[in-house]
Amino acid sequence: MSVDYNKIHELVIVGSGPAGYTAAVYAARAQLEPVVYEGSVTAGGALMNTTEVENFPGFEHGIMGPDLMDQMRKQALRFGAQLVTDDITEMKLDGETKVLIDGSGNTIKSRAVVLAMGSAYKEIGLINEKRLSGRGVSWCATCDGFFFRDQVIAVVGGGDSAMEEANFLTKFASKVVVIHRREELRASKIMAERAKANPKIEFLFNTEVIDVLGEDKVTALKLRNTVTGEESQKDFTGLFVAIGHLPRSELVKGQVATNSEGYVEVEGRSTRTNLKGVFACGDLVDFTYRQAITAAGSGCQAALDAERFLVGH
Amino acid sequence: MATEKVTAANFADVVLKSSTPVLVDFWAEWCGPCRAVGPILEEISNEHGEKIKIVKLNTDEEGSIAMKYGINSIPTMNVFVGGEVVKSIVGARPKPALLKELSDYIS
Numbered sequence: 001m002s003v004d005y006n007k008i009h010e011l012v013i014v015g016s017g018p019a020g021y022t023a024a025v026y027a028a029r030a031q032l033e034p035v036v037y038e039g040s041v042t043a044g045g046a047l048m049n050t051t052e053v054e055n056f057p058g059f060e061h062g063i064m065g066p067d068l069m070d071q072m073r074k075q076a077l078r079f080g081a082q083l084v085t086d087d088i089t090e091m092k093l094d095g096e097t098k099v100l101i102d103g104s105g106n107t108i109k110s111r112a113v114v115l116a117m118g119s120a121y122k123e124i125g126l127i128n129e130k131r132l133s134g135r136g137v138s139w140c141a142t143c144d145g146f147f148f149r150d151q152v153i154a155v156v157g158g159g160d161s162a163m164e165e166a167n168f169l170t171k172f173a174s175k176v177v178v179i180h181r182r183e184e185l186r187a188s189k190i191m192a193e194r195a196k197a198n199p200k201i202e203f204l205f206n207t208e209v210i211d212v213l214g215e216d217k218v219t220a221l222k223l224r225n226t227v228t229g230e231e232s233q234k235d236f237t238g239l240f241v242a243i244g245h246l247p248r249s250e251l252v253k254g255q256v257a258t259n260s261e262g263y264v265e266v267e268g269r270s271t272r273t274n275l276k277g278v279f280a281c282g283d284l285v286d287f288t289y290r291q292a293i294t295a296a297g298s299g300c301q302a303a304l305d306a307e308r309f310l311v312g313h
Numbered sequence: 314m315a316t317e318k319v320t321a322a323n324f325a326d327v328v329l330k331s332s333t334p335v336l337v338d339f340w341a342e343w344c345g346p347c348r349a350v351g352p353i354l355e356e357i358s359n360e361h362g363e364k365i366k367i368v369k370l371n372t373d374e375e376g377s378i379a380m381k382y383g384i385n386s387i388p389t390m391n392v393f394v395g396g397e398v399v400k401s402i403v404g405a406r407p408k409p410a411l412l413k414e415l416s417d418y419i420s
Contacts, residue, residue, distance in 0.1 A: 040353065040407040040408060041353075041405035041407055044345070103409055133386075134404060142343075143346065144385065146341070146372075
């Protein structure tokens with residue numbers, strides 16, 4: 001599908017998780033002919049890297065993340081959204097006409113923009129964590145778990161993502177050790193129980209990872225007890241980091257208001273940012289709930305806010 | 314030209330003995346980012362195929378080759394020159410970033 005780069009569009013949506021696609025469905029049905037930048041390699045957002053999604057309402061038996069996103073995508077297409085499998089690399093959002101540049105060098109102009117870029121994995125922040133990424137260090141169990149068959153690996157984190165990753169990894173690993181810096185998990189009860197009941201999962205509480213050891217692949221982790229300060233070392237051939245996410249607001253920081261962690265700020269319960277005609281939704285904004293369904297809900301709100309803005313101007 | 318599939322049977326001939334650089338894309342059906350980068354590699358293959366041969370190796374089917382090259386995460390794209398791995402690109406990248414990584418071989 002070719003986008004007309006000569007005209008000024010009504011709405012461009014940046015991002016393609018549940019927030020972006022839901023915004024696309026509503027905007028398309030409002031006949032705004034939205035152009036959606038899905039991302040060249042990240043189309044579908046965070047759910048592309050998960051397996052069963054059991055808590056998105058409407059699916060009695062759950063649904064695979066990529067399948068759910070595929071259905072949302074097709075729904076957006078059905079109503080006339082124009083999907084572009086490319087990235088936005090630059091945005092100029094102030095002024096009446098917003099100007100965005102994509103990864104192929106095209107410039108697209110629009111009267112309104114919905115920001116739905118979502119979030120990225122948080123890293124522990126160790127040099128060796130970055131150095132050994134893809135060589136034993138991973139942030140995505142479903143992506144890389146396959147390669148850790150019969151190995152002893154560690155998962156860092158204490159929330160639902162960490163529990164999900166740990167459970168999933170027991171399909172391949174011989175042992176998974178969950179390393180959490182606090183005494184108690186913050187995961188939902190059902191996820192915590194599931195992990196605790198899994199015979200292949202062990203827990204190391206009050207522990208943090210202070211270094212990742214290994215020449216060209218992970219061989220061990222250096223640990224510190226967060227209560228006593230005592231350091232130790234344990235052999236692992238894999239480290240999965242599941243400590244949360246950070247909003248992907250790098251492209252818009254300094255233009256739209258963001259809080260100290262980089263989350264885009266919106267007015268009250270709307271999706272309006274401080275810039276006229278610019279709306280934000282999904283994990284880019286939400287640091288409290290961060291669920292697929294809340295993202296989808298906010299995507300709908302963004303489309304409706306954008307429609308009202310466009311009609312009023 | 315389109316990308317080719319490699320297996321254990323033809324790996325030596327197609328990759329190790331190639332006179333031009335070869336990019337081996339280690340991928341699997343269940344890997345989302347692998348599927349996302351697939352069309353990008355097809356485009357690069359069509360545009361620069363004479364300078365760098367792009368081949369695909371399915372890690373589910375050819376586990377021993379994947380293990381031999383220490384593949385720990387997919388997609389991993391290894392560039393072979395003269396039978397040796399000279400560059401390893403781990404993780405999906407957008408087309409401009411991939412072209413930059415391969416600039417030594419396609420300019």
